[in-house]
Amino acid sequence: MTAVAHVKQEFLGLERSIVVDDGLQDVRPFNRVLESMIPKESAEHRAERHEGVRRDLDGGLVGHGTSLRECRRIPRTVFFGPSRRLRAMSTRVLAFEAWDAGSHRAVRRSIEHHGTMGWHFLTLPGRSPKWRLRHAALRFSELVRDGMGGGGEPPFPLLDADAIVATGMLSASDLRATLPRPLRDRPLILSMHENQIAYPTSDGGKAVDRDRDAHLAFTNLASIEAADRVVWNSRWNLESFVTGMRNILSHAPEPLGGRWEDRLRDRSVVVPPPVEFDEVEDATVLHNNGEDSYSGEDGRPDDLIRVAWPHRWEHDKGCDEFLRLADEAWRREQDGGPAIRWVILGQPRQTVPDALKTLLERHDSRVEQAASLPRRDYLQRLAACDWVLSTATHEFFGLAVAEALIAGCRPWLPDRLSYPELVPTDAIGLDPWSDPGWNATDERKPTTPEAESLQARIRARLEPARAANAVKRLETIVQASIDAAVDETNS
Template sequence: MADSSGILLIEPFYGGSHRQLTDVLSSRVEGCVVHTMTAKKWHWRARTSAIHFAQTIPQDHRFRTLFCSAVLPLSDLIAIRPDLSSLQKIVYFHENQLIYPVRKKQDGDFQYGYSQILTCLTADIVVFNSSFNMESFLGNIQSHLHLIPDYRPKDIEKLIRQKSRVLYFPIEFPVRLEVKEETSKVNKEDGPLHIIWPHRWEHDKGPDEFFECLFKLIEDGFQFRVSVIGEQFSEIPEIFDTSKERLGGRVEHWGFMPSRDAYYKALSEADVVVSTAKHEFFGVAMLEAAYCGCMPLCPNRLSYPEIFPKECLYNTPAQLLKALKRFCKFPEMAKKSSILVGI
């Protein structure tokens, strides 16, 4: 018997913000059938997930809409499963590969961006989580395709732009944060400044710059506590282990939080949330922390100027250090500042 559900929801990398969006859609939109793969080996998911889904999605169905993240090589899936070609195909870009900062440039890197271009050409609607994400992708299509030695395609940006739009990431916040009231006096007034860094433990989130800033605070005699939480994968940059040792007793929380409740509790206990990202297309964790009462300090680049007022932005590491020194001297200013700027 054919599945009467109307929406086929595909996520090849079911983790982090990809998981959050999948869960929100499947719980809020009626008629979703979800097909996922685990959040491991991102590069292999981007290359090979189409054939997996081609084999696991039932042949007998009544789907009307296909929604997927841009990790899925959509053109491959449609080629293998032509019965899905008549569906309205919507692709959501959490991030794009045309400006992804690779540490070691290789010829194979071309294919990731090229696959996303093909996915856009195959889709009916292309959705980005920020204007920065959309413009950085569309604006780099021509230069990416220029890497092709000859027979370069033309007008691809125009074809994709006319079907593109921005839809900010939907965040579900907890209804109540009881921990905020319980811990505010002890942690936000009586103790030293509590700095939190809630990002993926990868090089593109700029951990080196963050830890260097903390070490300068220590050298200059400032007191603070720090929590470094966020998702971790099989390869963790060495800077995390060496930094934990140097930070010693200043560490409050370290590592991925075991539950969403524990995660929000950690955010609620902090005063300032810092991003040092080199690669960020929305910034879910920064908004979650701001909701929990933290004063955000973000680089004046990427998607952050779209989301946060100028009072939350810094232009250089020196400006970040200066802001943290000010809050270390007067921790209560962090809370007051977050209220004054409307966070």
């Protein structure tokens, strides 16, 4: 088992990664390797480094099993070193990410990149979700206590945190109860990336499993009660939790009353997750400049309509509906309709849903891509598509769909879940057969003023999710929570 210490010291112009053996007993040889990598610094930089406290491991050591005690035993040169952007920071945020994978990891990285506060992330790998919800808080508290020990080194500056941020993949009530006492009164901001009520169970789930999932929903509710502020990534996420919780509580042996909902709404705010517009736009520019373009034998772009389906290969992403639409597209093509080709960009799973298996077999010649791709290739392939299709029956925001819309894809979206929040009302229910002037063209541009206007309005609707904007909004909420706590203490 290994972990990667990501050494990033922007003011020294150094960025390296080192593999560390988790079983390392004597860190002195490792220290010498690290010291040899780091150029000599000036007295000014040294003073700034010892004053600054930003942990920049990219989730590596703690996220993959190494304890904070081992972090403490490695020289602070590795883990602390303010960049130009960070040196002026005064607000410190201790953040807990219990599911450091997929969109959770993307959000964390955006916060680290765009944040202006001092963010210190402790992470765990994205696996065993039910265990994470009940176990991660205790594990994090243990790691925090491990990181506070002596040994002659300056203690890991966890107790200097001005605020705590935790995602909904842990029990925030357990976290608040078990953290060292100095951290328990810090403002706690809960980020609800998803909720366990609207999260679907597997097909054919047993009643005992559904009952167990209700316990996970109560974990969410207890976390919300323990938090000072709750950040939801969509209105749908918030409302689906409230509606589902009402239903669950209606079966409780004693009524809880309605004040839980009042408290939830009073402390809740909707902030979209950060979407890296620049990354998507760069891929679109590369496509428009000729990379990864589709053309016929004469070198001109072909007249096929390419539709991206950017979902995980799981039952909750509507594989049955996807198969039905693929069948309908082939029938219409045979009758003289547009020729649609499918670009399946989602993450495959070990067990592929039967409907998706059938689609891949029945429409093999019309599927141009059916595998996960490296990030850069994924975005370029997305930029080469004309439409983005969602058939999901579960979605709390729709990060992949948002990226596709930014890349210039037309929306083929259902009137459900979070999608009405992503696009204007008149962009819901469109498809290649009821095209409002967005026919495939050589330049993949809208062909009518109405379509061009709609594309501009979609982009404006997504602007709050631009990474810099979303992270700034999150930090505003964190700062307001800190200020409120100070005012309460002084009153």
